[in-house]
Amino acid sequence: MSWGFERGRIYNRRADIHGRFNGQQRGGIVTPADHAVVIIFTGEEGEAHGYTDQWRDDGVFEYFGEGQIGDMVMQKGNRAIADHAVHGKSILLFKIRPTGVEYGGEMICEGYQTRRAPDRSGNMRDAFVFELRPFDNVTAIVDDTLPVIASLEGLRIRAFAAANATPSKIASTATVFERSRDIRDYVVARGNGRCEGCSNAAPFLRSNGVPYLEPHHIRRLSDGGPDDPRFVIALCPNCHRRVHSGADGSSYNGLLLRKMTAIEVG
Numbered sequence: 160m161s162w163g164f165e166r167g168r169i170y171n172r173r174a175d176i177h178g179r180f181n182g183q184q185r186g187g188i189v190t191p192a193d194h195a196v197v198i199i200f201t202g203e204e205g206e207a208h209g210y211t212d213q214w215r216d217d218g219v220f221e222y223f224g225e226g227q228i229g230d231m232v233m234q235k236g237n238r239a240i241a242d243h244a245v246h247g248k249s250i251l252l253f254k255i256r257p258t259g260v261e262y263g264g265e266m267i268c269e270g271y272q273t274r275r276a277p278d279r280s281g282n283m284r285d286a287f288v289f290e291l292r293p294f295d296n297v298t299a300i301v302d303d304t305l306p307v308i309a310s311l312e313g314l315r316i317r318a319f320a321a322a323n324a325t326p327s328k329i330a331s332t333a334t335v336f337e338r339s340r341d342i343r344d345y346v347v348a349r350g351n352g353r354c355e356g357c358s359n360a361a362p363f364l365r366s367n368g369v370p371y372l373e374p375h376h377i378r379r380l381s382d383g384g385p386d387d388p389r390f391v392i393a394l395c396p397n398c399h400r401r402v403h404s405g406a407d408g409s410s411y412n413g414l415l416l417r418k419m420t421a422i423e424v425g
């Protein structure tokens with residue numbers, strides 16, 4: 160889900176972004192108060208300051224945090240990027256173009272490094288470099304892996320650990336893929352072969368014998384990536400399409416949220 164933005168299309172920052180979400184009109188990281196999004200901008204401005212956001216060969220986009228003078232601090236926009244998954248927020252990337260801002264897609268933060276880089280005055284300081292990966296890639300990879308059969312309690316412990324893992328400074332083996340998979344495996348196992356929305360049996364089995372259910376992130380418009388298992392529900396394909404495409408999708412989502420408080424207590 161792209162929040163209605165089309166990848167590659169040019170938008171007007173003031174009208175299309177602030178007109179819709181409010182949020183800080185200046186700066187590279189926008190954290191609207193009333194919407195579950197973190198909007199980030201990348202462009203030529205960074206180069207003038209001596210650093211550049213860039214794509215790495217492994218598919219990660221390196222994004223410099225905010226803070227123009229002195230060491231960067233893990234607060235405000237930087238904190239919003241690092242913790243977006245924990246708070247159920249989508250990161251939307253826009254590239255600054257001469258004619259406006261181009262939508263580059265939804266991203267997931269895998270972690271961050273601290274790197275020495277010049278600040279606006281040319282003095283070396285500690286800068287945060289966030290490691291972002293396109294959301295679609297995460298969803299595709301997670302969807303292709305089959306759940307490992309284990310005890311529900313074991314899966315639950317792993318899922319909550321994955322949800323609470325905040326991106327670390329050191330590259331961690333617990334990548335966003337693994338965290339997403341842990342949460343999906345647990346939620347599907349929790350469903351115990353039945354849709355947690357309509358209570359009907361899963362319509363068919365996967366090739367490994369596990370009932371087919373889809374994880375839906377109740378707090379977000381988009382699925383995939385880590386989130387708190389208390390806000391991820393196992394749905395049959397019918398219920399899932401109803402939430403995303405149905406006329407009553409948002410009220411149905413509200414109903415699911417109420418159901419979840421009974422399913423996942425505490």
Ligand SMILES: [Zn+2]
Binds near residue numbers: 354355357359396399
């Ligand atoms: Zn259902």
Ligand SMILES: [Zn+2]
Binds near residue numbers: 375381399
């Ligand atoms: Zn969904």
